[in-house]
Amino acid sequence: MTSTTKIAVVTGASSGIGLATVEELARRGFHVLAGVRKQHDADRLASRNVEPVIVDITDEEQVAMLANRIAHDPQGRRLGALVNNAGVALNAPVEATPLAEWRRHFDVNFFGHVAVVQALLPALIAGGDGRLVNVSSIGGRVAFPTYGAYAASKFAVEGFSDVLRREVGRLGVKVIVIEPGTIATPMWGKGIAIMDKLAATMTADQHARYDDLIAAMHKQAQGQAASGIQPLRAATVIADAIQSRKPRTRYLVGRDATLLAAISSLLSDHMVDRFVARTLGLTARLGKPEEPATADRPNARATVSSVEAPLAVLAGDASDRRNIASSVPTTPPGPADWLVARLK
Numbered sequence: 001m002t003s004t005t006k007i008a009v010v011t012g013a014s015s016g017i018g019l020a021t022v023e024e025l026a027r028r029g030f031h032v033l034a035g036v037r038k039q040h041d042a043d044r045l046a047s048r049n050v051e052p053v054i055v056d057i058t059d060e061e062q063v064a065m066l067a068n069r070i071a072h073d074p075q076g077r078r079l080g081a082l083v084n085n086a087g088v089a090l091n092a093p094v095e096a097t098p099l100a101e102w103r104r105h106f107d108v109n110f111f112g113h114v115a116v117v118q119a120l121l122p123a124l125i126a127g128g129d130g131r132l133v134n135v136s137s138i139g140g141r142v143a144f145p146t147y148g149a150y151a152a153s154k155f156a157v158e159g160f161s162d163v164l165r166r167e168v169g170r171l172g173v174k175v176i177v178i179e180p181g182t183i184a185t186p187m188w189g190k191g192i193a194i195m196d197k198l199a200a201t202m203t204a205d206q207h208a209r210y211d212d213l214i215a216a217m218h219k220q221a222q223g224q225a226a227s228g229i230q231p232l233r234a235a236t237v238i239a240d241a242i243q244s245r246k247p248r249t250r251y252l253v254g255r256d257a258t259l260l261a262a263i264s265s266l267l268s269d270h271m272v273d274r275f276v277a278r279t280l281g282l283t284a285r286l287g288k289p290e291e292p293a294t295a296d297r298p299n300a301r302a303t304v305s306s307v308e309a310p311l312a313v314l315a316g317d318a319s320d321r322r323n324i325a326s327s328v329p330t331t332p333p334g335p336a337d338w339l340v341a342r343l344k
């Protein structure tokens with residue numbers, strides 16, 4: 001796609017992946033409408049090829065104004081790309097997450113994107129050869145404990161994207177899902193702050209049930225905030241997909257996302273449960289853990305032990321990837337070999 005005469009819209013552009021994507025698309029020659037919620041963010045972002053627009057994606061009036069801005073572009077430029085990136089996150093056990101938080105997550109992470117798509121799709125179709133990018137997450141494929149509201153909203157984004165792709169592909173719009181692993185953005189700090197706030201409202205019984213889990217997730221979130229890859233990596237994947245003549249339907253971003261996607265497709269659900277528990281250092285609370293069964297995913301071929309070494313990477317113990325490669329059984333060749341190949 002040639003970018004010089006096209007408009008690109010990015011929602012959630014004040015920080016993180018959204019901000020990096022705005023900068024990358026502007027650098028590549030798009031006129032970028034950068035969606036932010038606060039005037040001071042708009043003032044900060046305005047620059048060559050970057051035109052900030054105030055848009056809270058849960059506010060129908062502001063979404064309509066964005067569509068109106070595109071319809072009346074002073075230079076008659078067409079909409080070439082829409083990046084649905086805005087998002088919120090929290091960590092809390094299902095039973096301790098207030099319904100208001102479930103609704104807020106779906107309002108921002110799902111319904112807000114639906115609203116933007118409905119408002120901008122006609123312009124994207126009219127522009128010809130349009131790209132519609134939904135920023136999901138590896139959490140939209142593999143759901144870790146305490147990510148209930150977040151993962152559920154991202155699973156919704158995944159299904160929505162498949163439907164949309166099959167509806168509008170024939171109208172010339174290519175729908176692309178981006179599935180990042182851990183990216184170093186302010187999202188992790190915000191999530192930890194909400195986690196602490198919600199933990200303070202939990203009952204004594206809930207504390208007894210979940211304190212070990214919350215402590216494990218706290219540790220993981222802090223580690224991820226520090227060890228995540230830079231947002232530019234995700235922005236580059238997004239911009240490349242937008243400019244690709246034949247983009248893929250899904251792009252994983254980061255080694256952790258690639259590994260988790262592979263593991264979840266190779267192992268049975270019970271094995272993935274054990275994998276997640278071990279990754280977080282959690283032990284079974286009631287009796288012995290169930291023996292892993294493969295019946296829930298008949299095609300699963302790997303064993304937990306065959307992926308224990310890659311598992312160490314996800315747990316943050318990436319001391320020596322060559323040792324990991326050599327410690328994975330090599331005969332008979334199978335899914336583990338494929339995983340090792342991805343690690344190299």
Ligand SMILES: NC(=O)c1ccc[n+]([C@@H]2O[C@H](COP(=O)([O-])OP(=O)(O)OC[C@H]3O[C@@H](n4cnc5c(N)ncnc54)[C@H](OP(=O)(O)O)[C@@H]3O)[C@@H](O)[C@H]2O)c1
Binds near residue numbers: 136
């Ligand atoms: N960071 C990761 O590791 C990671 C991994 C997988 C997927 N993702 C996804 O990547 C996307 C961007 O997240 P990020 O990590 O870059 O986090 P971030 O830096 O916290 O950015 C989130 C953006 O969403 C905006 N936003 C929140 N609510 C909004 C609303 N109602 N309307 C419009 N914008 C709103 C925020 O604006 P304000 O500043 O005004 O709040 C901010 O610009 C999200 O969809 C997230 O789920 C992130």
